Amino acid sequence: MLRYVFSVHLRLAVHAALLFAVGLFVSWPIVQYGLRAIGWLPLAIFRLVVKLIGRSSSIVRSVAVIFGFNTLVIFTYMASGFHPLLPKLFGIWTGMNIGIVLGMARAGPFPGASQLRVGQWLPSRALTSFCGSLVLALELPCFCFSIAMGISMGHAVAASAESYAAALGARTAAYFSVIVPLLLCSAVAEAIAIRGMAAGLRSP
Numbered sequence: 001m002l003r004y005v006f007s008v009h010l011r012l013a014v015h016a017a018l019l020f021a022v023g024l025f026v027s028w029p030i031v032q033y034g035l036r037a038i039g040w041l042p043l044a045i046f047r048l049v050v051k052l053i054g055r056s057s058s059i060v061r062s063v064a065v066i067f068g069f070n071t072l073v074i075f076t077y078m079a080s081g082f083h084p085l086l087p088k089l090f091g092i093w094t095g096m097n098i099g100i101v102l103g104m105a106r107a108g109p110f111p112g113a114s115q116l117r118v119g120q121w122l123p124s125r126a127l128t129s130f131c132g133s134l135v136l137a138l139e140l141p142c143f144c145f146s147i148a149m150g151i152s153m154g155h156a157v158a159a160s161a162e163s164y165a166a167a168l169g170a171r172t173a174a175y176f177s178v179i180v181p182l183l184l185c186s187a188v189a190e191a192i193a194i195r196g197m198a199a200g201l202r203s204p
Helices: 002-006 010-032 036-053 059-079 085-104 125-158 164-202
Strands: none
Touching: 002 125, 002 164, 010 036, 010 085, 010 125, 036 059, 036 085, 059 085, 059 125, 059 164, 085 125, 125 164
16 A cells, blocks of 8 residues: 555656645735635635634644544545546645635634643643644645545546546545555644644743
């Protein structure tokens, strides 16, 4: 499974990373000119995730929300490979959405910043930085290789080399055995990073 995901799909994963970068570039004028008519959907999704995480700063709840959201969304992107164009569009769309959220959603309290209690465990700055870096090191490759599997599935289905059901079945097995455990590790790291950043915002 590891070879199937990381070796067979390496070239397409690089392709997916470039598409993601294109999406980030496209987000720049949207943020720069405040085009909220375009940015409302990613901002609405971001606010929904923040609401689901809540302001209790519970690491367990944060992990559950982040892991569940990422696992479902990235699987949907992969499963969109009825045609290779669809996962490619999701690659650009995701990069654009992340760029919009990073650029526009900077106002307001950080999730959990107002509810940290005295005596509650807080990660150190070093651990917070490490976990933040770990999220990037895990989550983005998971996304890129999943998009790559969706693209390869689209090529196979379009060429009638595989049925959609057979192609999706093989990639689903790879997704849950390889990608999902990495997404769980990423979700734990992200929850810790969120708590650390929330604590930093509480500091005078």
